[in-house]
Amino acid sequence: MPRPSRPPHPAPLPTLIALALYAWGQASALPSEADEGVPLRPSRVLGAPAKSPAKPALVISAGRITAQVDQQADATEGAELRYGEMVLTADRVNYRVVDDLATAEGQVRIDHNGNVFSGPLLRLYVNRFEGEFLTPSFFLKATGGAGKAQVVKFLDSEHLSATQGSYTSCPIVDDQEPAWQITAKQLHLDLAGNEGKAEGAVLRFQGVPILAAPALSFPLSSERKSGWLPPSIFLDNRSGLELGVPYYWNIAPQRDVTLTPFVMTKRGVGVDGEFRYLEPDHAGRVNVDLLPGDRVFGQSRWSLKLNNDGKLGDWRYRLKSERVSDDDYWKDLSRRVESQTPRLLASDLSLGRHRELSWGAIDTYARVQRWQTLQGTDALSQFDSPYQRSPQMGVRVTTAADEAVLDNFRPWGRKARLEGGLELEYNRFDLPASARAGQVPGGQRVHALGHVAAPLGGEAWWFIPRVSFNGAAYDLDQPLSDGRRRMSRVIPTFSIDHGWVFERDTTLFGRDMRQSLEPRLFYVNTPYRDQSNLPNFDAAAKDFNFDSIYTDNQFSGVDKVSDMHALIFGATSRWVSTAKGEEVLRLGIAQRVQFRDQLVTPDGLPVAQRFSDLLLSAATHLEERWWADNTLEFNPETNRSVRSVMRLRYSPGPFKTVSVAYRYARASSEQVELAWQWPLYGQPITQRGANAGSSCGGAWYSAGRVQYSMRDKRLTDSVAGFEYDAGCWVMRFGLERLSTGRAETNTRVMLQLELVGLSQLGSNALKVLKDNVPGYRRLSSDRSPSSDFLP
Template structure:
């Protein structure tokens, strides 16, 4: 028995007025002067009602035939429609009792409320409270794009409803055919305000087969966060076997949550992954703890710990980032749980900084502690030198206003000439981690000073920046040098001049109006030679030789090495920019360095005697909306051969269609070809048929992946390849991912993921793998589901 309706308050005065106006067409006893009164005009365009001063919106009824009794009842037939604020109710027959505020609708009843739609044969509802009962309705939910049906739907208000013997799916409704997937439940409670659903006696069926059942289940109605069990994670690889994990998400507060994932690996055993996230006013971060108490393959426990935190303490900002693992082979066996971009080198870094802006410039005071964990392994040929740790690093940096802009080659157009400069003073204690190779030189202490003065000049189309700088360092070493000294120092000055022009003209390219620029640039540098071969090298590394580094005064990053360089870099870049869209269509560039004397402090330790450096060439083109291409080439003029080259091209003719090709070559080092793609291979795409077209058997097949092949080693390197099947309301992804873990070792993982559009994603996170590896990849259901691309 449905519960009895409560007696409502009388309808407000605006409702009675509206009913009276609607009844004029049927009342013949009204005075003729009423014909010139305010007419009601129906509209299919809804707008939010004005609610100033707490006044309720008017209730309006229209139909082919209306009979009404003032302040009592109105009956409408023939396309009856009732409007109340954002509620639109249509039916074949409608009866409204003014005193009770009760509407009864029969025959093809439809409710449209805030984009949610309900249709069925019989409805009884208190209109102003949106409270009532709908028999055997079908429904559509705007938040998820899904639909369902039930024996009875009861409305508590416009945001809360209960469905008895209900079902839900995002698949299109087809007569006499079950949807490809659906959730059925004895009772289904939906809280649209909180984007939350609860189901009792719930069963999830896919293609008619039950794949998940629970006495009670809660789920979000959108991508909003909600506590509860998440879909299971399924992974399969050749090192750990089949892994099954079931995450539980706890939404503690708007700024805090926890995810705990118990898992089991067929080869290794049982473990748990956990993640804690927090976002406080002065602190934000994440803590990850992954634990495998007993690895059956190794006979011991294994773990990983990750700490990430940013915050402030008074005027100081701080940042903590740390990652540690239990053993040297963790990155091979459990690579999915490693975040470091250098999987064999784990960093722990804590830094503090205070930034003060004054009228004349900026003062930065900073401190830092940096530690390393190196995963060396037992293969002596695969071991590597560890970077030095900083324990601690303390410094102060003073720069004048706009100095950073000068360092970034800012063109000071229209500015008056003035001196600008900066000074950095810093102390470091360097040492080695316990996992470092025994042959590495021990650490020590270093104090350094870096300073410069510049006088930038410029106009609207040119700049001229002379600059004098110095690099001074003093060392106190743990192990004496070859000459017996444990202390050493040096000071190295540098003079540089950066000069460039920008010329522009209007032209055409392939019949399109363009603005072409010609940007020549000269960079002169003079750094005298200072012997640094006996000094330690704690943090210096060679810069990559490219279009940016050739315009710098030092070929090394860090402090401990300064290249002796007396040279002039000469280059030019020309760009073609569409005057209609402002988009760069074509770019060509070339640059080369000329040495005035031999260079002795070099990245490889060998003196450079040739006067002309390698020639750098670059080109990029976007001549058509479907095509992108770019390339760089390093050419040796003495041998007339290329040293390094990169060629890339991408073709994207439409949605979910992209193919990219890349070729990378470094003489005597590597030669690699890469192909990446996402492309339909069979069937008509859902985007062409409409999201609600077809059935589960009429979807489209896609292929996606990235394959890297080493021409030098004649083998595949890191690669991923898979297939996707898009049925409209569900998407299936499966494929293989191959990761190199050594000279002759690989880890091959199988990916299998089922996405129920509008509900969730089950299985391994193949979606994230494809997005990370395929340039231009798009999620097939991106226009049909609010869910995140990176759900587990």
């Protein structure tokens, strides 16, 4: 069973000592001079060899060895003792056979899988793996961290303790404190139980204590472990300074809880809670955020989020819900709102069953969907609420289809056959209590959607004739203006989809290419049916783009069907590198020709224009460092562009990326966006090595995304920050600006300290930059295994 994706990561010194000592052996034996080799025994059966009860050999080598048979061996001048995977070197090694005691003095070094312990004196009972190492220092390959202790006591192969220990990922320089380190008076490690305990633990940064705990428990690996996580810090203009300290409770391998008490300087004290579970048939997450007695708002605030899915026999269910206490929650506490539309929160419970049959499939489903609209008190910013489904029930029957045919761009070869589908569905629509006054009340709808197609094609072409219908019957809660409450309509559609794929070998700028030419024709004929006096519960206009132009309806949903008698024609040409198999250039064009006026349109105005707007697209990656793409909607009658999107990105190397975007919609919006990650000053750590000392100085970077509305002449949602990479630590700070109204913004201050190889402290500036900057890369990605998203 996969474990949840966010294990805690408060792993100081003991984590790393444990890695170096985990798999060492338990016993020893001196080789006999009579042993000349390992004998091989023939076998009539080919299989895995049986486990040998023999213990690993203990081998001592040195420039000078004095030995007494079955008593002791004394090695000097580059002494080396090997036992299993352990290698022990020292100026002098004495091994007493009777006591199984190895004593090493002078430049003692233990090496195991790249993890190294070194010090002046070691006494170790090899068989029991029990002993003491005086003033050892260590280096761990897995994290690149290092440390030291006054005494390390090996209790057995799975338990040890350290006195006055420390750990850091910074380079160790004599007579100089590392930039950061964790110290503890006493450390106890249980390797079998994956648990470490520290007494008197203190985290210091630049010599200043920034975190202390009288007792600390932590995991010794990436496995989950109950305990306190690094604190989180946030600062914005609405809530002030917020400090939270998460506590992680590993209830069971498939369940955990994270509780985060927090305090806001402006609002007060609260707690965030998250419960996760991962069962064989069920998985989910429950989040509860509480802020009792908000001093600014004047009452308690809360939010509840449910994300759960699973199966009950042959049925699968899914529950996704988000609710908040008040209409201003999305402004004041936006970090706790997950919805992509923060003013429109959904609660959606669905149940479905899929059955595969020899001739096709049957899908049966039911759904309840509710909405919470955060309207606020500003009448100008209020919006119409979507209708709720209370409930939705249906069945969908489809014949076995050739997916390559229906994908349209994957030719195949076989004879034509009829394929089709039928959907029958009942919906009860109503409005949430938070809906605006004046919206049309709900009602009931029964609809049927069906189609029959006869796809055929060859090696490089397809031809798909299709007949479909959209039928719906309504029963409204209140009569319309003409007094009717019940009404129905059936609208048929006939379409033909036809296309070709041509390919040839060619060259482009001296490079071998495979060029394709993909012309496509789409004919559709849908008769006009008056729908002006019919309700609209779930239909919405589709965006006009290269995908929607090749569809037989300009509306999504069921309630609206656009009348259309038209031919859509277009073509796409691609140049693909034969050496790398990547697309380096793509050009596309598409347009619709209408043979009669269209009366059912998204804006309600008839369209008499014979030729639709022309769609043009281009994308290029001709040079390794440059990417560019552009889409344009052009009106041939006015000779003016209607909409356009242009993007350009330049990435010459690691941590270097700049992108520019321009978005234009006539009479609606015009926006410019600049995003970047770029070094400002200093030599990058990747060029100096991960262990470059602080004396060499660090490197400064800048990263961010700025959006500017040319129509409103103001900045919109933007983020900008700076990063300082010192090798063993990274500091990030910056500002994030989020629009919460026509003249309102929420400004956050981000400050995050990443201790490479340990954890990240402060606000989660790293996630903000990754979400906003195309091509952003974490500066320490090659030096730290920690997650990009842990605070």
